Amino acid sequence: MSGIAVSTTINGDDVEFLCQAEETLLDVLRDRLGLTGAKEGCGTGDCGACSVIVDGRLVCSCLVLGAEAEGRSIETIEGMADGEKLHPLQEKFLEHAALQCGVCTPGFLMAAKDLLTRNPDPTEEEIRFALAGNLCRCTGYDKIVRAVQDAATVMKGA
Amino acid sequence: MQYTRPTSVNDAVSLLAEAKGTAVVLAGGSDLLVRMKGGFVEPDLIVDIKSIDGIGEIRQTADGFAIGAAVPCAVMGEDEALKNAWPGVVEAANLIGSKQVQGRCTVTGNLCNASPAADSVPALVAAGARAAIAGPGGNRTVPVEEIPTAPGKTSLAKGEIIEAILLDKRAPRSGDAYLRFIPRTEMDIAVVSAGVNLTLDEQGVVTAARVALGAAAPTVLLVAQAAEALIGTAADEDALEKLAAACSAACKPIDDKRGTVEFRKKVAGVLARRAAMIAYKRAGGK
Ligand SMILES: Cc1cc2nc3c(=O)[nH]c(=O)nc-3n(C[C@H](O)[C@H](O)[C@H](O)COP(=O)(O)OP(=O)(O)OC[C@H]3O[C@@H](n4cnc5c(N)ncnc54)[C@H](O)[C@@H]3O)c2cc1C
Ligand code: FES
Numbered sequence: 001m002s003g004i005a006v007s008t009t010i011n012g013d014d015v016e017f018l019c020q021a022e023e024t025l026l027d028v029l030r031d032r033l034g035l036t037g038a039k040e041g042c043g044t045g046d047c048g049a050c051s052v053i054v055d056g057r058l059v060c061s062c063l064v065l066g067a068e069a070e071g072r073s074i075e076t077i078e079g080m081a082d083g084e085k086l087h088p089l090q091e092k093f094l095e096h097a098a099l100q101c102g103v104c105t106p107g108f109l110m111a112a113k114d115l116l117t118r119n120p121d122p123t124e125e126e127i128r129f130a131l132a133g134n135l136c137r138c139t140g141y142d143k144i145v146r147a148v149q150d151a152a153t154v155m156k157g158a
Numbered sequence: 159m160q161y162t163r164p165t166s167v168n169d170a171v172s173l174l175a176e177a178k179g180t181a182v183v184l185a186g187g188s189d190l191l192v193r194m195k196g197g198f199v200e201p202d203l204i205v206d207i208k209s210i211d212g213i214g215e216i217r218q219t220a221d222g223f224a225i226g227a228a229v230p231c232a233v234m235g236e237d238e239a240l241k242n243a244w245p246g247v248v249e250a251a252n253l254i255g256s257k258q259v260q261g262r263c264t265v266t267g268n269l270c271n272a273s274p275a276a277d278s279v280p281a282l283v284a285a286g287a288r289a290a291i292a293g294p295g296g297n298r299t300v301p302v303e304e305i306p307t308a309p310g311k312t313s314l315a316k317g318e319i320i321e322a323i324l325l326d327k328r329a330p331r332s333g334d335a336y337l338r339f340i341p342r343t344e345m346d347i348a349v350v351s352a353g354v355n356l357t358l359d360e361q362g363v364v365t366a367a368r369v370a371l372g373a374a375a376p377t378v379l380l381v382a383q384a385a386e387a388l389i390g391t392a393a394d395e396d397a398l399e400k401l402a403a404a405c406s407a408a409c410k411p412i413d414d415k416r417g418t419v420e421f422r423k424k425v426a427g428v429l430a431r432r433a434a435m436i437a438y439k440r441a442g443g444k
């Protein structure tokens with residue numbers, strides 16, 4: 001198949017792929033690279049289920065072209081746990097039952113991780129603002145906010 | 159469809175100028191990719207400008223600031239010098255979308271998308287910002303309000319791209335502010351909005367002002383009468399009342415599910431008055 005040859009880094013690994021010009025990074029991650037953690041909720045930037053971090057910036061992978069990944073460093077939910085050891089955010093999401101169907105969860109985790117990297121001690125209001133680009137149809141958000149608060153406390157102590 | 163990533167402005171301009179079919183500029187993609195998915199645009203060529211040398215930087219020049227066309231709004235919010243000089247422009251840019259959208263969207267894209275409700279545009283117009291344009295016929299610089307001509311339409315000719323948005327160096331005792339009305343607290347489109355920029359003399363009297371309204375007409379409105387109401391005053395009650403009335407009168411809004419004509423007119427005045435008070439304080443007025 002012809003296509004655009006792209007070399008990039010995903011979760012620290014060098015990755016090469018071919019894609020078509022119109023394919024989004026989300027399509028590439030899911031359909032070409034088998035990284036199905038990022039989800040497609042809307043495809044138009046509204047729900048955040050496809051959130052990944054590109055060169056240190058949280059973005060919706062549904063609004064990035066696969067070809068734009070050339071030379072970038074991408075973090076996805078698959079790189080969040082350290083082997084079998086879950087990230088504190090993942091542990092706290094489980095502990096606080098901050099998920100039901102789970103479709104929104106990878107996006108929330110990436111957005112929360114980005115928030116805590118920039119602001120290790122956010123207020124509840126800051127957490128709610130930072131996660132405004134992530135929609136959840138199940139939990140009512142409260143448990144998600146508690147989980148992020150609790151993870152922040154644990155991470156500060158670490 | 160083809161995708162290209164030129165590394166110089168000249169290459170980007172030639173690619174766009176010489177393209178057969180529909181050629182489009184890609185900056186943050188937060189409008190373009192949504193429009194492509196919706197089938198509203200089917201480009202033959204995408205010219206990604208983000209690898210052009212220097213276009214992703216905010217530069218401080220002798221004349222002020224040059225915000226490169228590929229600078230994401232999140233980066234504007236992290237630039238202390240820019241935030242200090244132009245807090246209204248930065249707060250408007252940072253209202254766009256979510257954290258995810260902030261990581262990608264640009265004020266140049268916001269301007270070129272030509273939505274009447276674009277958040278950064280009234281703030282840029284109030285600030286007297288200019289667009290530095292490169293094109294097949296050479297370079298030109300125009301006031302930003304001359305870029306959008308109708309919803310979704312701009313005055314840019316084939317092959318022209320905006321390289322940077324230019325903001326002047328600040329006179330002492332200057333301030334700007336931007337406010338929008340949305341029914342939610344974030345992630346929504348402005349029902350109506352207002353940007354105000356002003357400069358004071360040592361006594362706190364307004365010597366220069368610009369007032370712009372968003373989502374109040376097919377394109378951004380620069381309301382000269384509202385600015386005149388402020389100039390020569392200390393932004394007292396009487397002046398603010400006149401400013402609000404001038405803004406309400408200047409609106410030519412649409413009626414839709416997000417707001418009636420009457421509501422938009424009224425709120426345009428209210429927001430302009432509040433933005434003027436914030437700008438006045440930021441300029442050091444009491
Ligand atoms: C979920 C979501 C929420 C949003 N919320 C808001 C909001 O609250 N307020 C708001 O105002 N907007 C909002 N938007 C719209 C959008 O994010 C902005 O308009 C954004 O600023 C566009 O910038 P961009 O760099 O992503 O543009 P792109 O999508 O890359 O480009 C937009 C248009 O401008 C053209 N263009 C871009 N750069 C140049 C250039 N240098 N020279 C010539 N033409 C150029 C492109 O060809 C395209 O037609 C939202 C979008 C999404 C997806
Ligand atoms: S799928 Fe990307 S934001 Fe919804």
Ligand code: FES
Binds near residue numbers: 104137
């Ligand atoms: S857990 Fe179902 S959408 Fe959030």
